[in-house]
Amino acid sequence: MSTLKTGFVSFFITAMTLSASAQKTTPIYLDVTQPIEERVENALSLMTTEEKVALCHAQSKFSSKGAARLGIPEVWTSDGPHGIREEVYWDEWSGAQWTNDSCTAFPALTCLAATFNPELSLLYGKSIGEEARYRNKTMLLGPGVNIYRTPLNGRNFEYMGEDPYLASCMVVPYVQGVQANGVAACVKHFALNNQEKWRGHINVNVSDRALYEIYLPAFKAAVQEGQAWSIMGSYNQFRGEHCCHNDLLLNKILKKDWEFDGLVISDWGGVHNTDQAVNNGLDIEMGTYTNGLTTSGHFPYSDYYLADPFLKGIKDGKYEMAVLDDKARRILRLIFRTTMSANRPFGRFVSPEHSEAARKIACEGIVLLKNNEEFFPIPVGKYKKIAVIGENASRSMVIGGGSSSLKVAYEVSPLQGLKDKYGDKHITYSLGYASGPSLYGREEPSKLDADSLMAAAIEVAKDADIVLYIGGLNKNHFQDCEGGDRKFLDLPFGQDKLIDELLKVNKNTAVVLLSGNAVAMPWVDKVPAIMQGWYLGAEAGNALADVISGDVNPSGKLPFSFPKKLEDNGAHFFGELSYPGDSIDQYYKEDILVGYRWFDTKKIEPLFPFGYGLSYTSFTWSEPEVDRNEVKADGTLKVWFTLTNTGKIDGAETAQFYVSKPKSEVARAAKELKAFKKVFLKAGESRLVTLEVPVSSFAYYNESKSSWIVEPGNYTFLLGNSSRDIKGKLTVNVE
CATH class of the missing domain: 3.40.50.1700 (Glycoside hydrolase family 3 C-terminal domain)
Structure with a gap:
């Protein structure tokens, strides 16, 4: 029998080794105070092949298996990015008619992005994370950071706008706020899910430059700065492969280049092929069509691409055990970061x-x-x-x-x-x-x-x-x-x-x-x-x-x-x-x-420009100044100006810092947002506002070299309160 030891909690786990004649049991102690990676490797060493495969696919509409024999809990997911979805029946989409699952509805993420206030994004993530934790969810299926490409996209309201820098700045604190509650944020939909029409099969073709400069930055920020614990693949195809099992996106960019150590979960019904699901970076398969239950009926969960077909392929030597272990390791890591974390708070609901x-x-x-x-x-x-x-x-x-x-x-x-x-x-x-x-x-x-x-x-x-x-x-x-x-x-x-x-x-x-x-x-x-x-x-x-x-x-x-x-x-x-x-x-x-x-x-007049919004008060801006007119490519630029509330009531203005490269070796946008700051001022108050911008953010993605390049030469910096209302300019030379 295990005993409670001073200073930590120990779990008694019986590891079973099966043989043809007998079942041998060995007591194993899993100390929750030990580093997560040690716990992951310990648990992985105790699991059978069948148990590892069972981790990799759904067992119900919104859950996947743990390993009950070892005391490892299931993974329970929940929509969505604006509030915690009601409980549904095990194998149906309809609500289960619980009386204690009515949540707080938070504003849509377009509204959050419109605040231009990362502090509110942290508050949002913390608050919705508390609700998810109270409902004992492992993973919150959000936030979404797909770029607003067309105003016809039916799902734009779930995302954070058209600018990759704004979306990056807003997604990071959201993720951090959610995960502070011991709930994994699942950033979605990776990637290029910019329309709903034909979303399940449309094959998106986009240049590497647009991919890296526009459509990937918010995901990268969520992974590298926000330390997101999970990512959801998207329904569409990219260059001929569905994004839920896309080798370039998931293996090469996400897991190799960005060193993502979390898990990739499919969008519901986004998996189409066992070979690709096994080898192209997917970890958990959810929502593939089923009208049966776990082990019986037509199209049961055991028929999923990452279920029995995966297990058979492992046993037949078609798939490498290392691939299965990597998936199981990522899933276990998420479980130990969330449900089995010793420091997980309790959460609260509709407070x-x-x-x-x-x-x-x-x-x-x-x-x-x-x-x-x-x-x-x-x-x-x-x-x-x-x-x-x-x-x-x-x-x-x-x-x-x-x-x-x-x-x-x-x-x-x-x-x-x-x-x-x-x-x-x-x-x-x-x-x-x-x-x-x-x-x-x-x-x-x-x-x-x-x-x-x-x-x-x-x-x-x-x-x-x-x-x-x-x-x-x-x-x-x-x-x-x-x-x-x-x-x-x-x-x-x-x-x-x-x-x-x-x-x-x-x-x-x-x-x-x-x-x-x-x-x-x-x-x-x-x-x-x-x-x-x-x-x-x-x-x-x-x-x-x-x-x-x-x-x-x-x-x-x-x-x-x-x-x-x-x-x-x-x-x-x-x-x-x-x-x-x-x-x-x-x-x-x-x-x-x-x-x-x-x-x-293209000098097309919009109805209302990006970054635009009026106030009940008025503001004046001094001319911007810079600490030096020449900077190195690996340096940081510091710009400051004085903002004054010249009206009669308190208010806030958002300073937006855009960069332009008039003479460039490649085609560039007229301007790109590189910094912003929301400033709250009392009536009549003035404040010195400082923005620090890394010169590396001026880089463009060079397709021939597959790398980011900061061009030398003159850059124009534009300071304003929208992309069209520029209050001041200055020029800086980058060496």
Whole structure:
């Protein structure tokens, strides 16, 4: 028998060696105070081949096996990046109807990116990690960092925008916050999963330079700086191989070049071939089609590519034992970092602190796009009759969207938040338009009459002092939703016509958009004010009311560009072969010119530029200065300037530092974001702001040499509060 020893906990494990005649048992002590790698090797040495293979594939919809004989627990995963998904039945997608699995809904990751505040990303990760830990999850399936390439991508709302540097800065603290709770962050979808249409098979063709400069940096930062413990492969193909078992992405880049020591898990149903799954870097296979259970019925879990076929291949000598051991080692390492960690905290669920975090993130992410004649803020008591019109004012925005759909403890709608802020008697609501029910995988129109809804809304607007139109997209199929892309850039459900009709009867009509994507705005010059609200989670209504009333000064910045029309976007400029492809192949013809890189380089005026966002106060900038005008390629550049809040209320401004190489040996974007800092200032306050930028970040990826090159010569540095609003410039020579 084992005994408890002073200063550590010991586990009694019986190691069994099977023979034809007898079973021999040997007592083994696994000391949790020992280094993880020693524990991993110890456990690995005790496992049978069958037990190792069993680690590598699902046993239910959201779990994979441990090794019960050795006391090694299962791996339990959970969607998603915005809240902890409800429990589902063992072998079904439907909810299990538990009464204690209603979570806190946090804002979508587009909103988090719009804060331009890494401190809030850490708070987000810490908070959602606590909820995952309380629910005893091993792995949180998020965050997502796929680059915003087209505004039609149905899943953009789950990601962190169009700029690889911004996404890199925001993903690292999120990962660290989650993993501080003993829960693995699973960064997804690796890689090039930039659309939902044909996502299961479309073969993406992209240059090495665009791959390394645009689509991989956030993943690399999550691995090397965030120390992420797991990565999820994507559904699509890259250069003829599915990304869940892609030799270049998983073996050569992720595990060799980046020295990733965590595990790779497949997206659900993303595995297609045993040989490739075994040899091309996948560790755990999830979601391959099954309508049976673990060991019986049709298509059981034991039929997975990394189940019985893998085991048979090992026994037949087709696959090397070293490959199996590497997979098992990575899975064990994750288990010892999480469930079997001696220092794992307890977590907490739907706490007041989580509500406060959700509200703070939502407030800082809201972007004020237009504010003529200071329409906003609207102080309490200024107007007696406020008309609120639009389905999104009352519709739940936490359900739908695919795997990120949530069962929540509560949700404050925009309508309720405004009523709480201004009082019921001052708010009149009309639906205005209606979408259909939230159905995954199909679209169903509303049964309500659109003309009647519009007529009723117009009557309400006529009698109001001001109108707050709250519309946008929702999480239905063909909107912001997994499994299908949007069909067009315009607002759906007749909203553009509705806004025009409202303006005819009340010119004091402001538009508040809730969406995870850019939309066309044919009415942009007619309305006095526009606010981009995103999907704001459980505290949506309170956050919007805080900003609209002026209790909170908006400070969000757009994490992606809004085009005036779809053809202005780089992915769409080159026609269907660039997006969405011909159903077999797709070519990223805009190459490195994604988002503002495209707009600024091609001199195309966006509707609203990357990094843009207004405030209720005003700021002035001094000319930037630099510590020296010549720097070495391995050096660090220090730039400073004075920022002053010249308005009458407290506020925050985000300084954005862009780099340009006017004369380059290769094609370059007109500018690239290389640093940013969010600065909070009291009314009338001035502050010296310093940015430190490594010169190595000026490098481009040289395809012929497969390496990063910092060109010598003059660089122009541009300091501004968006990619189009530059407050100061300076030139520095790189030796």
